[in-house]
Amino acid sequence: MSAVTVNGGISFWHADQGSGEPREPLPGDASADVCVVGGGYTGLWTAYYLKKAAPYLRIIVLEQRFCGFGASGRNGGWLYNGVAGRERYAKLHGKEAAIRLQRAMNATVDEVVKVAAEEGVDAGIHQGGVLEVAYTPAQLMRLKAFHEAELGYGQSDRELYGAAETARRIRVAGAVGSTWTPHGARLHPVKLLRGLAAAVEALGVVVHEATPVTEIRPKHAVTPYGTVRAPYVLRCTEGFTASLKGERRTWLPMNSSLIATPVLPPEVWEEIGWQGREALGDLAHAYLYAQRTPDDRIALGGRGVPYRYGSRTDTAGRTPATTVEALRALLVRLFPVLEGTEVAHAWSGVLGVPRDWCATVTLDRSTGLGWAGGYAGSGVATANLAARTLRDLVQQDAGQGTATELTALPWAGHRVRKWEPEPLRWLGVRSLHAAYRAADRRELARPDATTPWLARAADRVSGRG
Numbered sequence: 001m002s003a004v005t006v007n008g009g010i011s012f013w014h015a016d017q018g019s020g021e022p023r024e025p026l027p028g029d030a031s032a033d034v035c036v037v038g039g040g041y042t043g044l045w046t047a048y049y050l051k052k053a054a055p056y057l058r059i060i061v062l063e064q065r066f067c068g069f070g071a072s073g074r075n076g077g078w079l080y081n082g083v084a085g086r087e088r089y090a091k092l093h094g095k096e097a098a099i100r101l102q103r104a105m106n107a108t109v110d111e112v113v114k115v116a117a118e119e120g121v122d123a124g125i126h127q128g129g130v131l132e133v134a135y136t137p138a139q140l141m142r143l144k145a146f147h148e149a150e151l152g153y154g155q156s157d158r159e160l161y162g163a164a165e166t167a168r169r170i171r172v173a174g175a176v177g178s179t180w181t182p183h184g185a186r187l188h189p190v191k192l193l194r195g196l197a198a199a200v201e202a203l204g205v206v207v208h209e210a211t212p213v214t215e216i217r218p219k220h221a222v223t224p225y226g227t228v229r230a231p232y233v234l235r236c237t238e239g240f241t242a243s244l245k246g247e248r249r250t251w252l253p254m255n256s257s258l259i260a261t262p263v264l265p266p267e268v269w270e271e272i273g274w275q276g277r278e279a280l281g282d283l284a285h286a287y288l289y290a291q292r293t294p295d296d297r298i299a300l301g302g303r304g305v306p307y308r309y310g311s312r313t314d315t316a317g318r319t320p321a322t323t324v325e326a327l328r329a330l331l332v333r334l335f336p337v338l339e340g341t342e343v344a345h346a347w348s349g350v351l352g353v354p355r356d357w358c359a360t361v362t363l364d365r366s367t368g369l370g371w372a373g374g375y376a377g378s379g380v381a382t383a384n385l386a387a388r389t390l391r392d393l394v395q396q397d398a399g400q401g402t403a404t405e406l407t408a409l410p411w412a413g414h415r416v417r418k419w420e421p422e423p424l425r426w427l428g429v430r431s432l433h434a435a436y437r438a439a440d441r442r443e444l445a446r447p448d449a450t451t452p453w454l455a456r457a458a459d460r461v462s463g464r465g
């Protein structure tokens with residue numbers, strides 16, 4: 001890692017925007033109609049839609065540090081229509097139900113773009129779709145299967161490209177094909193987050209920062225400064241959920257890391273292309289995600305230390321030098337013109353992974369406790385759909401609404417078993433990731449068109465396949 005690299009500092013996105021005005025902690029005991037725990041996309045969108053639907057509701061958001069401290073202020077800025085667990089939902093509830101979920105996700109990308117515009121939030125959104133590339137025969141085989149599967153979920157507007165068409169969009173070294181969907185956009189995560197927080201406050205929602213919730217129980221959110229009593233307490237803590245009492249094994253906090261380059265000059269962009277500002281991914285087992293940022297850098301994320309023993313989370317996004325170097329090497333492999341380019345910023349964050357890799361949104365009507373998350377790395381758009389669903393569930397329970405298209409989606413009310421206790425959890429996740437990395441290395445070294453058995457076995461064991 002170079003001396004010029006900023007490591008941690010929460011994320012490049014936060015550094016780019018400077019620290020925001022801090023909000024007051026909870027001053028003491030309080031009561032509300034709805035208490036939202038967590039100031040990320042899920043919590044803020046939930047507060048937004050509830051307040052819009054019922055302006056008389058008293059809503060309090062409690063955030064342990066500051067809004068956007070979590071994945072919502074650190075992600076890769078892919079606003080896209082992927083939702084974790086779709087195949088499993090198809091198995092559990094039938095393909096038609098999973099197609100409804102997919103359609104709702106497609107519409108969610110447009111919804112975020114629309115509301116950002118309506119609220120005057122300049123989030124650096126560019127709706128250029130998502131391009132996922134293959135650069136080994138095994139990846140190409142998976143890419144074609146993935147493309148076919150997506151068509152089967154009603155995505156008839158998806159396109160399959162060969163090497164030349166791929167290069168016309170983005171010149172990724174060695175790319176042999178790609179698949180493109182229009183249902184995606186790149187954005188600046190913190191600009192969206194801060195704009196959303198401001199919109200929520202303008203509606204009259206009260207947001208308290210520096211207020212950690214130590215315990216959630218029916219009708220109570222307990223903090224060191226006082227307790228908020230509310231008929232509905234909604235847990236929107238995704239990758240941090242394990243730190244809450246009773247939730248240690250609910251969702252595994254999985255790490256993901258990113259690097260950002262300096263602003264790249266026009267001659268480099270001439271080499272690379274990427275005029276369409278597509279969100280860029282690949283079909284590796286330890287897959288990457290990248291974007292051309294609003295200010296013309298490349299931000300690229302992917303492999304890193306996947307999990308910390310005991311479900312620990314980091315504090316400020318500091319990233320091991322080996323991870324930074326691995327991401328830099330990957331960047332240069334994709335874009336050889338960047339050989340010699342320094343990494344300007346490196347950071348990491350945690351996302352929440354359920355044991356069955358299925359995102360969920362639930363309101364327990366007997367306790368008034370609700371939660372949404374487990375997005376397993378595709379939460380930028382999904383959090384918005386989850387929030388609108390939580391709104392409908394709360395309104396239905398409060399007698400202010402009825403069942404809706406959203407409450408009938410197959411992920412609503414889904415329950416999953418907990419993760420294994422340590423050390424099994426740590427050993428399992430580390431071994432799975434080692435298997436994926438070994439499979440990627442083998443595919444690069446031996447260009448035969450099969451996915452190594454190790455990766456297929458890892459998919460089955462992890463519940464990801």
Ligand SMILES: Cc1cc2nc3c(=O)[nH]c(=O)nc-3n(C[C@H](O)[C@H](O)[C@H](O)COP(=O)(O)OP(=O)(O)OC[C@H]3O[C@@H](n4cnc5c(N)ncnc54)[C@H](O)[C@@H]3O)c2cc1C
Nearest residue numbers: 038040041042064070071072075076078213349378379380
């Ligand atoms: C590095 C990285 C890259 C990613 N890239 C993408 C991407 O490009 N596209 C995509 O779709 N998804 C991506 N994701 C996933 C996506 O960012 C998340 O799924 C999404 O932001 C989750 O939003 P959230 O509000 O549920 O959780 P978070 O954003 O994590 O917010 C939870 C909030 O709750 C607060 N909190 C936690 N515990 C407590 C407590 N006890 N009391 C009070 N507050 C608490 C936290 O401080 C945090 O602010 C990425 C995730 C990471 C980590």
